[in-house]
Amino acid sequence: xxxxxxxxxxxxxxxxxxxxxxxxxxxxxxxxxxxxxxxxxxxxxxxxxxxxxxxxxxxxxxxxxxxxxxxxxxxxxxxxxxxxxxxxxxxxxxxxxxxxxxxxxxxxxxxxxxxxxxxxxxxxxxxxxxxxxxxxxxxxxxxxxxxxxxxxxxxxxxxxxxxxxxxxxxxxxxxxxxxxxxxxxxxxxxxxxxxxxxxxxxxxxxxxxxxxxxxxxxxxxxxxxxxxxxxxxxxxxxxxxxxxxxxxxxxxxxxxxxxxxxxxxxxxxxxxxxxxxxxxxxxxxxxxxxxxxxxxxxxxxxxxxxxxxxxxxxxxxxxxxxxxxxxxxxxxxxxxxxxxxxxxxxxxxxxxxxxxxxxxxxxxxxxxxxxxxxxxxxxxxxxxxxxxxxxxxxxxxxxxxxxxx
Numbered sequence: 001x002x003x004x005x006x007x008x009x010x011x012x013x014x015x016x017x018x019x020x021x022x023x024x025x026x027x028x029x030x031x032x033x034x035x036x037x038x039x040x041x042x043x044x045x046x047x048x049x050x051x052x053x054x055x056x057x058x059x060x061x062x063x064x065x066x067x068x069x070x071x072x073x074x075x076x077x078x079x080x081x082x083x084x085x086x087x088x089x090x091x092x093x094x095x096x097x098x099x100x101x102x103x104x105x106x107x108x109x110x111x112x113x114x115x116x117x118x119x120x121x122x123x124x125x126x127x128x129x130x131x132x133x134x135x136x137x138x139x140x141x142x143x144x145x146x147x148x149x150x151x152x153x154x155x156x157x158x159x160x161x162x163x164x165x166x167x168x169x170x171x172x173x174x175x176x177x178x179x180x181x182x183x184x185x186x187x188x189x190x191x192x193x194x195x196x197x198x199x200x201x202x203x204x205x206x207x208x209x210x211x212x213x214x215x216x217x218x219x220x221x222x223x224x225x226x227x228x229x230x231x232x233x234x235x236x237x238x239x240x241x242x243x244x245x246x247x248x249x250x251x252x253x254x255x256x257x258x259x260x261x262x263x264x265x266x267x268x269x270x271x272x273x274x275x276x277x278x279x280x281x282x283x284x285x286x287x288x289x290x291x292x293x294x295x296x297x298x299x300x301x302x303x304x305x306x307x308x309x310x311x312x313x314x315x316x317x318x319x320x321x322x323x324x325x326x327x328x329x330x331x332x333x334x335x336x337x338x339x340x341x342x343x344x345x346x347x348x349x350x351x352x353x354x355x356x357x358x359x360x361x362x363x364x365x366x367x368x369x370x371x372x373x374x375x376x377x378x379x380x381x382x383x384x385x386x387x388x389x390x391x392x393x394x395x396x397x398x399x400x401x402x403x404x405x
Contacts (some may be wrong), residue, residue: 004030004129005330006320007148007158009171011037011132013053013112014292014309015164016119019128020066021317025324030129030156032148037132039120040113048192049111050271052216052228053306054080054203056107061404062314063118071118072110078219079105082202088256089209109203109216109228112306131156139174145287145331160331161288162316167278169294177285184275184299186211187238189231191270192218193253196262198225208256210237214300215261227261229253230300232275242272275299279351283344284336291316296347308347311400315342318401342399 006022008015011033019031031037055063063069083106086093098106123130131150138149145159163171172179199217206213211232218226231253233241244252250264278297283290292309319339323330 001147001155001157002030002129004028004156004158006030006160006162007032007145007156008162008164009137009148010163010165010169010292010294011035011130012164012166012292013115013119013306014313015162016116016123017062017066017310018162018164018291018313018317020068020119020122020126021062021313022320023126023128024066025317025321027320027324027330028129029127030131030148030158031123032131032134032137032150032156034135034137035132037120037123037130039117039124048218048226048228048268049113050190050192050228050269051112052109052218053112053115054107054216055110055115056304056307057103057105058314058400058404059307059310060108061400062310063115065404066119066122068118068122071121072114075114075117076111076219077114078109078201078217080107080109080201080203080217081105082200084202084204086206088206088213088258105201106203109218137170139171141174141286141288143286159287159329160320163288163290163294164292165294167276167293167297169290171288172280172290172294175285175288177283177288177290178281180279180281182277184232184277185234186232186275186299187235187272188275188300189233189238189241189270189272190229192226192228192268193250193261193264194266195225195227196265197260199227199261204257204260206257210234213253213256215257225261232300235274238272242270277351279348283340284333287331289316289336289339295343296351298347298351304350308350311346312339312343314401314404315339315399318403321403346399 005027007030008019009032011031015031019029022029060069063072081098081104083096084093096106098104134151136151140147140149145161148156161171163169165171198220201217203217204215211234214230215227218228241249241252246267250267254264276297277299280290280295283295291312295312296308298305298308316339319335320330323335328335
């Protein structure tokens with residue numbers, strides 16, 4: 001039996017980041033993942049990957065600490081300096097920019113595969129023991145961590161197991177940690193489009209009766225302009241939109257976006273997935289601790305999903321390192337309680353805010369419509385309020401861990 005300090009189930013962006021962060025502390029780390037843990041190759045002029053993330057400055061600080069940010073930039077990263085949000089059924093609009101911030105950008109749009117490739121490249125030169133292509137993994141939980149049984153039957157043991165294996169986490173289910181769930185009653189359509197007009201590094205989002213539509217800026221290539229879109233739709237409307245051919249979809253997209261990107265010249269393959277809110281009632285139990293989507297999933301309208309998971313990584317890393325530094329048991333319940341206290345409230349607040357936005361902009365009542373348009377206009381005229389909103393959105397709160405501050 002191979003024994004480790006920490007075994008991480010799940011080698012996606014969050015799990016791989018945690019493995020690298022803990023590896024730097026000198027802990028013995030194993031990473032177990034269903035897919036191969038080998039980096040792919042993405043050409044700067046190659047096809048765009050459909051899933052992207054809007055990374056906050058806090059997340060970028062973590063990636064710099066892990067030594068992977070430069071690798072991401074060498075692949076494909078697009079900063080955005082401005083953000084525009086408006087009501088498609090009214091006249092309210094609010095604009096944000098980075099001029100009031102100490103950094104140049106509000107954030108960065110990065111393909112998920114770019115992030116994961118950079119992390120996997122770094123893992124290859126780390127001391128983390130990687131077990132990829134483990135499509136069938138069993139767990140024998142002992143009440144304080146437990147065994148991870150690989151597909152070959154080989155057992156691994158650690159006193160702390162981390163569930164980073166996604167929204168339908170097998171390890172979380174095995175641990176018995178309960179989860180509150182709510183169907184957002186929306187499906188997301190994601191794809192990449194080529195646009196007539198340059199985006200000027202501006203992220204734009206319009207709230208429609210059917211749900212929010214976001215145009216996220218991507219790098220221009222050979223003078224051609226691209227955006228990643230995330231369109232949240234009621235299921236019946238998603239059925240209708242999904243059935244359109246590419247030309248019809250481009251015209252519909254151009255119409256509801258009010259031609260702010262000019263003509264939609266080309267549409268890549270479209271993907272669709274249902275949106276559901278999940279939040280674990282506790283973040284740890286008997287040597288099992290949750291991070292990322294295993295602990296919480298959120299509506300993509302504010303682009304905070306992966307950023308919340310990466311801050312889980314940063315806070316958990318800080319608490320484990322502090323515990324070992326003072327000679328404490330890093331897997332002890334009171335240590336994991338500190339991680340839970342620091343993250344569960346923050347994540348709950350963000351979920352509540354996103355649900356509120358969804359309900360506010362999904363309401364067709366004339367009174368509510370007037371209130372939201374008035375609120376957008378008022379916010380746009382209040383620089384201090386806009387600065388506060390932006391400061392919170394980029395993730396640089398007082399609780400950001402010291403080692404990446």
